[in-house]
Amino acid sequence: MTALRHVQDSDYYVVPMATSDDFEEWRGHARLLLMADVPSDRVAWTEPGGSAGDLFSLGDCRLPAPDGEVPQPRVSKRFMDIARIVLLNSDITRFSLLYRVLWRLQTKPRLIEDMADPDIRAMADMARAVRRDIHKMRAFLRFRMVEEESGAEHYVAWFEPYHHILRHNSGFFTRRFANMRWSILTPRGSLHWDGEILREGPPATRADAPGGDPAEELWRSYYASIFNPARLKVGAMLKEMPRKYWKNMPEAQLIPDLIAGAQAREAAMVKKGALDMGERPDTLEAIGQAIHACARCPIGEMHNTAVMGEGPRDAAGGFSGLMIVGEQPGDQEDLQGRPFVGPAGHLLDNCLVEAGIDRSAAYVTNAVKHFKYAQRGKRRLHETPTAREIDTCRWWVESERKIVQPKLVLAMGASAARAMLGRTVSVAKARGQALPLGDGSELWVTVHPSYLLRLDGEARVQQEAFFRNDLSAVAKRLAEMSVSAGL
Numbered sequence: 001m002t003a004l005r006h007v008q009d010s011d012y013y014v015v016p017m018a019t020s021d022d023f024e025e026w027r028g029h030a031r032l033l034l035m036a037d038v039p040s041d042r043v044a045w046t047e048p049g050g051s052a053g054d055l056f057s058l059g060d061c062r063l064p065a066p067d068g069e070v071p072q073p074r075v076s077k078r079f080m081d082i083a084r085i086v087l088l089n090s091d092i093t094r095f096s097l098l099y100r101v102l103w104r105l106q107t108k109p110r111l112i113e114d115m116a117d118p119d120i121r122a123m124a125d126m127a128r129a130v131r132r133d134i135h136k137m138r139a140f141l142r143f144r145m146v147e148e149e150s151g152a153e154h155y156v157a158w159f160e161p162y163h164h165i166l167r168h169n170s171g172f173f174t175r176r177f178a179n180m181r182w183s184i185l186t187p188r189g190s191l192h193w194d195g196e197i198l199r200e201g202p203p204a205t206r207a208d209a210p211g212g213d214p215a216e217e218l219w220r221s222y223y224a225s226i227f228n229p230a231r232l233k234v235g236a237m238l239k240e241m242p243r244k245y246w247k248n249m250p251e252a253q254l255i256p257d258l259i260a261g262a263q264a265r266e267a268a269m270v271k272k273g274a275l276d277m278g279e280r281p282d283t284l285e286a287i288g289q290a291i292h293a294c295a296r297c298p299i300g301e302m303h304n305t306a307v308m309g310e311g312p313r314d315a316a317g318g319f320s321g322l323m324i325v326g327e328q329p330g331d332q333e334d335l336q337g338r339p340f341v342g343p344a345g346h347l348l349d350n351c352l353v354e355a356g357i358d359r360s361a362a363y364v365t366n367a368v369k370h371f372k373y374a375q376r377g378k379r380r381l382h383e384t385p386t387a388r389e390i391d392t393c394r395w396w397v398e399s400e401r402k403i404v405q406p407k408l409v410l411a412m413g414a415s416a417a418r419a420m421l422g423r424t425v426s427v428a429k430a431r432g433q434a435l436p437l438g439d440g441s442e443l444w445v446t447v448h449p450s451y452l453l454r455l456d457g458e459a460r461v462q463q464e465a466f467f468r469n470d471l472s473a474v475a476k477r478l479a480e481m482s483v484s485a486g487l
């Protein structure tokens with residue numbers, strides 16, 4: 001551990017961090033300090049480029065040798081999960097806070113559950129602020145098109161995060177805008193994606209980013225058409241979309257006029273008797289952008305990530321022919337911004353492999369795009385979307401289906417089946433058979449993997465076997481339709 005410095009003539013250590021956001025770096029230092037039994041009040045941590053001040057005369061690293069064989073320190077997954085997020089906070093005390101909690105956990109393993117403890121509360125507050133920043137960046141970052149000298153289109157966005165979230169969010173943007181060439185410029189660093197390789201660059205200034213492009217006019221008129229005056233709550237809107245972000249969002253320039261005209265539009269809509277859903281977006285990228293701003297139902301107002309469907313295009317630019325639809329993102333999906341990456345996703349993956357269906361070739365999405373939950377202490381407990389919420393979100397999943405054009409849709413659970421059919425069906429009655437969707441494609445219905453996770457004992461074994469049977473029937477049908485299902 002060459003980076004660690006020992007303050008001569010005392011047992012004080014200074015850890016100059018080389019990175020602001022690399023959890024593994026902090027973890028490596030913390031592990032060695034813990035194994036050398038260095039109490040948290042004997043360690044100071046400094047930001048990259050920061051100085052330890054004149055107080056310390058810095059010497060070489062000389063950690064006290066551990067007494068005999070020291071086992072690797074162990075700590076709960078819960079601490080690790082939250083610590084990874086806290087580390088991204090820009091508060092300079094985060095490194096020492098995390099080490100202090102880690103130190104205290106060695107003698108009080110349940111400390112992490114004690115929300116009355118000031119350190120644990122501070123961690124929770126820092127994590128909340130980081131999650132909010134992650135969400136804001138995903139929701140409010142806007143690209144502007146610039147033409148490269150070669151004539152190729154390059155999309156550039158300027159964003160000012162409060163915290164060190166740029167690298168953390170890179171996967172989200174490379175997946176979401178996989179087929180575009182883009183750059184994200186921020187005062188904390190920049191990212192550049194050429195469709196294959198992601199590169200990191202130095203911090204940028206606002207002047208490095210373009211100010212506007214012709215596509216913004218289109219985006220503004222699209223936003224005006226989806227803006228729903230019946231749902232307008234100005235206070236909530238400002239809380240969700242603080243003015244700080246407005247200057248980078250072309251559509252935000254419309255907000256004052258839209259608010260002013262909202263009452264008149266609402267009256268007109270009520271007279272018309274229907275909500276105006278506007279033009280259907282005609283690319284998955286446009287849907288991905290638009291669902292972030294969607295607050296057509298109360299779930300969209302819960303400040304969490306809109307999770308878009310995902311799936312690869314084939315060489316001809318089409319999709320494999322299989323679309324898998326779940327209910328709504330869960331806790332993990334909300335955090336990672338991808339469908340079926342949590343426990344239900346792992347079970348699904350295993351069962352698909354056994355049935356010979358290649359998930360990585362399918363388009364995987366959800367009936368509802370936001371995670372609906374009830375907060376219970378620190379836990380976010382899944383809540384089933386209402387029929388009305390499913391019907392509202394149906395607009396998006398239908399738009400995805402029109403673009404993906406699957407030959408076979410596998411709907412898992414009653415919410416997904418309703419989203420596909422527009423009416424409630426009994427999963428028990430509908431499963432195991434093809435239901436026509438009216439455009440030549442077929443719907444197959446089965447249970448949701450989360451339902452299986454809630455069962456145990458014999459019931460779990462039996463229901464999992466039925467689920468596997470349903471998937472095998474789908475694999476067989478895909479083979480008949482000559483849609484690639486094999487691994």
Ligand code: URA
Nearest residue numbers: 326327328329339340
């Ligand atoms: N359950 C779902 O329905 N979808 C997900 O993406 C995850 C869990």
